Amino acid sequence: MNPFHSHDPSLEPSAPHRAQLSTLRIGVGLFGAPAAWLTQFFLSEPIAAYACYPNQAPLSAPIWKDLPAMMIAISIACLAAALLSGFVAWNSWLQFEDELAGEEKGVIEPDRSRNRFLLNLSLMSNFIFGIAVIFNICAVLLVSPCSSWF
Numbered sequence: 001m002n003p004f005h006s007h008d009p010s011l012e013p014s015a016p017h018r019a020q021l022s023t024l025r026i027g028v029g030l031f032g033a034p035a036a037w038l039t040q041f042f043l044s045e046p047i048a049a050y051a052c053y054p055n056q057a058p059l060s061a062p063i064w065k066d067l068p069a070m071m072i073a074i075s076i077a078c079l080a081a082a083l084l085s086g087f088v089a090w091n092s093w094l095q096f097e098d099e100l101a102g103e104e105k106g107v108i109e110p111d112r113s114r115n116r117f118l119l120n121l122s123l124m125s126n127f128i129f130g131i132a133v134i135f136n137i138c139a140v141l142l143v144s145p146c147s148s149w150f
Contacts (some may be wrong), residue, residue, distance in 0.1 A: 024116070025092045029122030032085020033063045033129035040078035040136050044071055052146035062145050071145070075137045086126035093119045 049071065051062035064070070096119055098110075 025088055026118050026122065028085055029089030029092055030118060030125055032088065033082040033126040033133070036078040036081035036085065037129045037132045037136070039081070040074060041131055043074050044136070044140070047071070047074075048145055059146055066144050068140070071140045074138075075133070075140050079130075079133050079137060082126065084129045086123075086130055089119065089122040089126050093123055 048067065051064050051067045052059050054063055093099075096115060100116075
């Protein structure tokens with residue numbers, strides 16, 4: 001028997017009738033926008049607080065004159081991350097729905113039901129936290145950094 005021409009079916013890649021959604025894509029879809037919002041919140045708030053209240057007295061102007069530019073840069077980066085997460089979630093959902101449309105109608109397997117639930121949840125999560133990122137951007141643009149609350 002020639003070792004170069006042997007055929008072992010266990011070594012061939014399996015050919016499933018459908019493509020599998022990766023755990024990474026589902027994870028990015030689920031946690032990308034919330035992570036972007038948390039990053040925006042955890043970076044912007046302490047920086048603004050320190051710039052306007054470095055010692056025991058509040059300042060009328062931030063200690064860094066580029067504070068608004070820093071806040072806008074953080075906000076744009078977080079918005080880009082949230083939009084990327086939404087794009088991944090949307091494409092994953094479209095791929096999953098196309099696969100379901102191509103299969104015969106009937107009972108969906110448990111792992112497929114789980115994927116459908118997670119993909120729907122990722123779309124909702126991206127929408128909600130994307131809006132939260134946009135509202136934080138509005139706050140950066142509309143409220144002066146060291147304004148008084150009263």
